[in-house]
Amino acid sequence: MGKIYTPETAASDVEKALRLLEGRWKLVILFHLFGGQVQRYSDLERLIPGISQKMLAQQLRQLESDGLISRKLYPQVPPKVEYRLTDWGQSLCPALDALLQWGDQKNASSVPEAGG
Numbered sequence: 716m717g718k719i720y721t722p723e724t725a726a727s728d729v730e731k732a733l734r735l736l737e738g739r740w741k742l743v744i745l746f747h748l749f750g751g752q753v754q755r756y757s758d759l760e761r762l763i764p765g766i767s768q769k770m771l772a773q774q775l776r777q778l779e780s781d782g783l784i785s786r787k788l789y790p791q792v793p794p795k796v797e798y799r800l801t802d803w804g805q806s807l808c809p810a811l812d813a814l815l816q817w818g819d820q821k822n823a824s825s826v827p828e829a830g831g
């Protein structure tokens with residue numbers, strides 16, 4: 716049986732979930748890893764041109780510590796590091812797809828907002 720939410724517990728739990736995804740780059744990184752994609756650090760740098768090396772490393776560390784992605788380091792020179800979604804991270808995909816579809820509804824309806 717699922718958890719029964721009150722308005723207060725729902726708001727608190729949504730806030731906790733959003734904290735895992737907050738930051739300008741986390742969702743972008745996750746989108747590049749959906750569908751079983753495996754990306755090296757250098758691939759992510761290339762795929763996300765606006766992110767600094769420091770910020771990419773920071774966001775990847777946070778996503779890893781929160782259990783959304785896994786990091787595999789190959790013992791070679793130069794070091795090779797690969798990132799992929801954990802099963803729990805991959806389970807976020809349908810929710811983000813729903814969010815995209817929700818945003819498309821606003822874009823598709825060319826109805827002006829009230830007062831505008």
